[in-house]
Amino acid sequence: MAAEPLPADVAALHYRIRQMEHQIEEYEDTLGAIRRGEIDAVVVSDSAGENRIYTLESADRPYRVLVEQMQEGAVTLREDGTVLYCNRRLAGMLGIAHERIVGQTLQQFLLPDHIADFDKLLNEAKRAAARSELTFLAASGAEIPVYVSLSVLHDDDLTLMCGVLTDLTEQKTHLAEVADANARLLNEIAERERAEDALRQAQKMEAIGQLTGGIAHDFNNMLQGITAGITLAHQRMIAGRTEKAAALLDAALNAANRAATLTQRLLGFGRRQALDPKLVVLDDLIGGMHGLIQQTVGPTVRLDLRLQDRSWPVRCDPNQLENALLNLVINARDALPAGGGVIGIATAHAALDPADTANWEGAAPGEYVRITVSDDGTGMPPDVIAHAFEPFFTTKPDGQGTGLGLSQIYGFVRQSHGMVKLDSVLGAGTSVHLYLPRAKAQLGDQDADEAPESGPAPVRTAGPVTVLLVEDEPTIRGLAAEALRELGYRIIEAVDGPAGLKALQQAVRPPAPARINLLVTDVGLPGGLNGRQLADAARSLAPHLPILLITGYGGDVITGQDLLGPEMAILSKPFTLEALARKVQGMIDHAKVK
Amino acid sequence: MAYRLRLVVAGSSLRAQRAIENLRRICDGRLRGRVDLEVIDIYQQPQLAQEYQVIAAPTLVKLLPLPVRRIIGDLSEEERVLRGLEIILLAPDDSDGS
Numbered sequence: 001m002a003a004e005p006l007p008a009d010v011a012a013l014h015y016r017i018r019q020m021e022h023q024i025e026e027y028e029d030t031l032g033a034i035r036r037g038e039i040d041a042v043v044v045s046d047s048a049g050e051n052r053i054y055t056l057e058s059a060d061r062p063y064r065v066l067v068e069q070m071q072e073g074a075v076t077l078r079e080d081g082t083v084l085y086c087n088r089r090l091a092g093m094l095g096i097a098h099e100r101i102v103g104q105t106l107q108q109f110l111l112p113d114h115i116a117d118f119d120k121l122l123n124e125a126k127r128a129a130a131r132s133e134l135t136f137l138a139a140s141g142a143e144i145p146v147y148v149s150l151s152v153l154h155d156d157d158l159t160l161m162c163g164v165l166t167d168l169t170e171q172k173t174h175l176a177e178v179a180d181a182n183a184r185l186l187n188e189i190a191e192r193e194r195a196e197d198a199l200r201q202a203q204k205m206e207a208i209g210q211l212t213g214g215i216a217h218d219f220n221n222m223l224q225g226i227t228a229g230i231t232l233a234h235q236r237m238i239a240g241r242t243e244k245a246a247a248l249l250d251a252a253l254n255a256a257n258r259a260a261t262l263t264q265r266l267l268g269f270g271r272r273q274a275l276d277p278k279l280v281v282l283d284d285l286i287g288g289m290h291g292l293i294q295q296t297v298g299p300t301v302r303l304d305l306r307l308q309d310r311s312w313p314v315r316c317d318p319n320q321l322e323n324a325l326l327n328l329v330i331n332a333r334d335a336l337p338a339g340g341g342v343i344g345i346a347t348a349h350a351a352l353d354p355a356d357t358a359n360w361e362g363a364a365p366g367e368y369v370r371i372t373v374s375d376d377g378t379g380m381p382p383d384v385i386a387h388a389f390e391p392f393f394t395t396k397p398d399g400q401g402t403g404l405g406l407s408q409i410y411g412f413v414r415q416s417h418g419m420v421k422l423d424s425v426l427g428a429g430t431s432v433h434l435y436l437p438r439a440k441a442q443l444g445d446q447d448a449d450e451a452p453e454s455g456p457a458p459v460r461t462a463g464p465v466t467v468l469l470v471e472d473e474p475t476i477r478g479l480a481a482e483a484l485r486e487l488g489y490r491i492i493e494a495v496d497g498p499a500g501l502k503a504l505q506q507a508v509r510p511p512a513p514a515r516i517n518l519l520v521t522d523v524g525l526p527g528g529l530n531g532r533q534l535a536d537a538a539r540s541l542a543p544h545l546p547i548l549l550i551t552g553y554g555g556d557v558i559t560g561q562d563l564l565g566p567e568m569a570i571l572s573k574p575f576t577l578e579a580l581a582r583k584v585q586g587m588i589d590h591a592k593v594k
Numbered sequence: 595m596a597y598r599l600r601l602v603v604a605g606s607s608l609r610a611q612r613a614i615e616n617l618r619r620i621c622d623g624r625l626r627g628r629v630d631l632e633v634i635d636i637y638q639q640p641q642l643a644q645e646y647q648v649i650a651a652p653t654l655v656k657l658l659p660l661p662v663r664r665i666i667g668d669l670s671e672e673e674r675v676l677r678g679l680e681i682i683l684l685a686p687d688d689s690d691g692s
Contacts, residue, residue, distance in 0.1 A: 019661070026664055029678070030650060033666040039650040041604035041636060043643040051640045053651075055604060062607060 073146075073165035076153070081105040081122055084160070093146075093167050095139035106163075111135040111143060118148070125150035125161060133168065145172050218262050225255030230475050237474060249478045254295050256479070256577075261323055277315045277416065279439055282347050282369055283307040285318060289325065293345070296326060297333045300340030308347045314369050314436040316416040321436075324412055327405035328373035328432050335377030335430060344374040350435060363419045367438040374431035380424040388422055409434070465588055466490040468507075470500035470521035470534060471550070480520070483577035484584060492516070497529025501537055508541050516545065518588055520580075523551040535568065546587045550575070567591065596628040598658040599679075602643065604636050604651040609668050613652040616669035620676070654679070 033039050041055045067074050073090030075083055083102050091098040094109055107115045114134045124130035129151040136144045145168040153160040229252030233245040286307060294303055325345070332343045350370040357363035380388065389410040409432075413420050417437050424430040467489045471477035474495075481491045492507075494500040500521060507516045519538050523531035535547045546567040567590075571583050601617055603610035614633060621629045634642050636651050646655045648664065656663045656679045665678040 022661070022663070025678075030664075030666045034650060038609070038667045039652070040607045040609050041651045043636065043640070043649050043651070045644070051644050053604065053636055053640055053643070062605060 071166075073163075073167070075106065075163040075165065077106060077122075077150075077161040077163060079122070079126070079159065079161060081107050081118070081161075090165060093138070093144060093165070094136060109136050111137055121148065121150055122161065126152055136165075144169055215262065219259060222255045222259040222262070225258075226252045228252075229255065233478070234474065245478075249475075249482060251295060252475075253479060253482050254292055257292070258296070258326070260576075260578075261326060277317055279313045279315055280318045280321065281311060281313050282321075282371055282436070283311045285321065286325065286345060286347065286371070289322060293326070293329050297329055297343060298340075301333055301336060302340070302342045304342050304344040306344065306346040308349065308369075311347050312349055312367070312369050312438040314416075315439040316418075316436055317412070320412045320416075324409040324434065325371070325373065327409055331405060331432075332373055332375035332377065332430070335375050335379070337377065341376050344372070346372045346374070348372070349438075352435075360419070360421075362414070363435075364417075368418065368435040369438060371434045371436070372431055374429060376429040379426040379428050379430055380422075381426050385422055385424055389420070406432075464490065465517045466492060466507075466515060467518045467520055467584065468492045468494065468500060468503055468516045470494040470497065470519070470525065470531065472496055472522060472524075472526055476522075479577065480580055483581055487581050487585070489584070496527035497525040497531070497534045498527045500525075500534050501529060504538050504541050516542070517591065518546050518548065518584060520548045520550065520584065523549050544591070546591045548583060548587060596659065597625060597656065598630045599632075600642075600646060600655040600657060601631065601633045602636050602646060602648045602651050602653045602655065603633060610652055612668040612670065613654070616672070616675075617654060620669070620672055623672075656680075 034042070037056075039056070041053050044052050044054055046052060068087050068089075070087070070089060073093050074087040075090060076085040077083055082105050086098060086101045088098060091101060094101070096109070101109070107118055110118055111134075117132060118134055121130050121132045121134075129149065131147065131149045134146055134148050136146050138144050147166040147168055149164045151162055153162045229248045233248035233252070236242070236245045236248065286305065290303070290305065297303065329343060329345070336343070348370045350368045352363065352365045352368060354365045357365050389406050410420050413434050413436065419435040421433040421435070422430070423433070465488075467484055469477060469481055469484070469491055471480065472495055477493055477495070481493055484491050492503050494503050500519075504516065504519070519535065521531040521534050525531050525534065529537075531549055535549065538545055538547060544567065549568065549570045551570060551572060567587070569583060569587060571580060599617070599621075601613060603613060617631070621631060636643050636648070646664075648655065650666055652666070652668060654665045654669060654675070663679050665675055669675050
């Protein structure tokens with residue numbers, strides 16, 4: 001039979017049959033698979049054409065296992081909180097059998113105080129997922145902190161609440177441990193701060209001990225100087241050798257000046273001292289202090305002064321500079337062996353360029369005058385040098401140094417825009433260099449207030465002013481006279497009332513009256529004429545003579561200015577020489593104005 | 595990509611895992627580098643069941659090359675899978691890229 005070509009519709013039919021065979025094969029496969037249970041889910045279209053997926057139990061299992069075994073409690077709730085489903089973890093968390101939870105409201109297992117919060121959360125969850133921390137009560141009575149996350153599950157007509165509950169006990173325990181550790185740490189810090197406070201207090205007490213010990217020692221030395229000078233002077237005066245007595249009294253005065261310097265230092269340490277900078281020529285200042293320095297260091301020490309011939313002027317507080325020099329000299333002396341040695345004091349001009357100051361903290365290039373105080377004593381090891389400028393640091397035996405000297409010098413020099421440098425070699429000696437900036441002004445430029453300070457004490461150019469000093473106590477008279485002479489006054493001394501009156505009469509007697517500008521008299525005088533009577537007599541001789549009465553009796557004997565009369569003043573013992581000087585100057589100035 | 599395949603599974607059941615494993619082995623074999631495969635969870639994208647005319651899971655759907663073919667089950671018989679998807683007929687000639 002010959003093969004005829006198939007008409008087109010036959011070919012189409014063949015294709016169609018093949019397609020249908022495939023489809024039937026597919027359906028048979030599907031039916032077979034369903035029969036054999038080789039599938040997990042069947043897709044079914046409902047009357048509205050919506051797909052639903054019917055899951056076989058075996059397919060659900062992993063989710064079931066997931067929900068049952070996960071570490072969080074899981075529940076589904078009705079809108080009122082009734083538990084429809086709860087997983088094993090929640091049952092375990094609460095320690096309550098699973099079947100005793102389902103069908104109850106979840107509220108029943110909450111701490112009563114938290115029920116209202118839960119109801120609120122439930123309401124919020126109907127709008128959007130809501131979360132909160134609530135406390136549940138376990139069967140054991142234990143309170144369990146739980147983080148509750150609620151959301152609404154819409155499944156067709158059924159509205160379910162779905163909750164995930166995380167037990168926070170472990171986390172809280174951990175937090176509590178952290179808090180505990182933190183509290184312990186804070187305790188330790190507080191403990192340590194207490195210990196540090198105690199240590200600081202102890203250090204402070206030690207420092208104060210050093211300070212007071214040092215002061216007591218220094219004062220004792222100075223008192224020794226004063227007492228010895230006065231005693232010797234007294235003996236010589238008794239022996240009639242008065243010309244030697246003056247030098248001894250000078251020594252006593254120097255010791256007293258040093259005591260005053262120490263009190264200045266203490267005041268300076270208490271707060272930053274107000275400096276009174278003036279133009280100072282260092283060579284003149286040091287030259288003027290030579291005697292004082294030699295007395296301070298004692299006869300076994302040789303002073304080697306190497307001064308410039310008229311050094312550049314510097315601007316600083318001359319009193320502070322004197323203090324600084326004395327301090328350095330005392331340090332140098334203490335570094336020398338008992339047998340003595342050499343202390344050098346030198347001045348030099350020093351022009352520092354940037355290369356000189358590059359590695360020198362706080363130093364600025366420029367022109368300086370350098371003062372060097374050096375000794376050939378014990379020197380300092382590096383660890384001592386490192387602390388040398390610290391307040392209260394001292395290497396002197398307990399109670400013998402204040403530990404203030406160098407720190408104060410450092411403070412003063414820095415305040416004066418200068419630098420301090422310390423060179424020391426153990427066993428070979430120490431040099432301390434003070435660099436003070438050269439003053440811009442020349443000596444000729446200064447105004448009247450800026451007279452260059454060139455002596456150890458401020459010298460007042462008082463003109464020819466004469467003071468009659470009547471005092472029976474020779475130490476007081478000598479010291480007072482010395483102090484007033486230092487201020488430039490001419491002093492006539494008298495030992496009792498009659499002697500004073502005699503001096504007054506001589507002064508007013510023509511033809512060459514040696515004018516007396518001020519009478520300073522003790523009130524309690526021997527010789528039948530006391531200070532008050534002397535004052536009256538003086539007024540009759542010179543009606544406008546200013547009179548300063550000195551009394552050891554306080555204010556009771558002569559009370560009130562009205563009883564004193566014009567141009568009269570009173571000064572109570574004990575008084576400082578400065579107070580005396582101020583009073584005397586004040587009265588003379590007042591009289592001059594008149 | 596010569597083959598666009600979609601495996602429709604229902605969640606992460608053991609059977610779904612087996613189906614994924616089996617299909618991966620087939621694709622890594624003679625179809626390596628020529629398969630565009632997506633695994634679809636019917637729970638997450640039920641609308642695709644209708645689009646692919648899947649009535650049960652797991653089902654492997656071959657979208658390309660036409661005609662569309664489906665094979666149901668865990669795909670454990672490789673020859674049956676390849677035959678069902680009409681892949682075996684194309685495979686020998688595919689190596690030269692025609």
